[in-house]
Amino acid sequence: DIQMTQSPSSVSAFVGDRVTITCRASEGIARWLSWYQQKPGKAPNLLIYAASSLQSGVPSRFSGSGSGTDFTLTISSLQAEDFATYYCQQANTLPPTFGGGTKVEIK
Amino acid sequence: EVQLVESGGGLVQLGGALRLSCAASGFAFSSYEMNWVRQAPGKGLEWVSYISSSGETKFSADSVKGRFTISRDNAKDSLYLQMNSLRAEDTAFYYCARGPLGGYPYYFDSWGQGTLVTVSS
Numbered sequence: 001d002i003q004m005t006q007s008p009s010s011v012s013a014f015v016g017d018r019v020t021i022t023c024r025a026s027e028g029i030a031r032w033l034s035w036y037q038q039k040p041g042k043a044p045n046l047l048i049y050a051a052s053s054l055q056s057g058v059p060s061r062f063s064g065s066g067s068g069t070d071f072t073l074t075i076s077s078l079q080a081e082d083f084a085t086y087y088c089q090q091a092n093t094l095p096p097t098f099g100g101g102t103k104v105e106i107k
Numbered sequence: 108e109v110q111l112v113e114s115g116g117g118l119v120q121l122g123g124a125l126r127l128s129c130a131a132s133g134f135a136f137s138s139y140e141m142n143w144v145r146q147a148p149g150k151g152l153e154w155v156s157y158i159s160s161s162g163e164t165k166f167s168a169d170s171v172k173g174r175f176t177i178s179r180d181n182a183k184d185s186l187y188l189q190m191n192s193l194r195a196e197d198t199a200f201y202y203c204a205r206g207p208l209g210g211y212p213y214y215f216d217s218w219g220q221g222t223l224v225t226v227s228s
Contacts, residue, residue, distance in 0.1 A: 043220055049216070091213045098154070
């Protein structure tokens with residue numbers, strides 16, 4: 001199985017800050033990487049697919065980049081509603097596998 | 108609006124069985140691949156099972172292979188997960204998750220609210 005490693009596991013930031021989360025795959029996955037946001041008590045919500053494509057309805061302050069094994073999710077200006085846990089997921093090969101998550105907290 | 112509503116979770120004894128259901132609406136269910144994804148309380152996400160749009164092709168995680176069976180009824184717009192020989196480590200929220208049209212790549216563009224399965228000794 002392809003292992004997905006996210007860093008950091010948690011980050012504290014102010015509203016308005018730029019936040020970057022990284023995800024590394026144990027082997028190349030081309031651009032088949034997705035990002036999800038999960039708020040407490042809620043289901044995950046797809047933000048980004050194919051490394052950099054914004055899912056419909058997702059604010060443009062979210063962006064993704066990368067290919068191969070190294071990927072990044074960037075929130076350009078953190079808003080109050082963005083405090084949540086973020087997961088990456090490789091979509092290249094079965095079984096689909098997730099990173100361990102990054103919790104974005106209020107500073 | 109796409110809606111996925113899971114049901115069937117609850118408290119079950121070690122070694123017992125449970126059948127989860129997911130009712131779909133707001134889209135052409137029979138055209139989409141579907142999945143189950145689980146999350147132990149306070150932990151990360153784990154993909155469980157996949158089924159093709161026709162139901163002919165199925166895949167499951169090694170952790171549930173031989174114990175869990177995914178199925179679907181396209182006439183009823185419903186997805187199922189039959190869980191047998193349940194273990195303590197199966198305790199989790201179980202989410203029904205839609206794959207993209209065409210089935211590949213393997214990401215999940217809509218999720219249900221989840222149903223909690225608790226396996227107790």
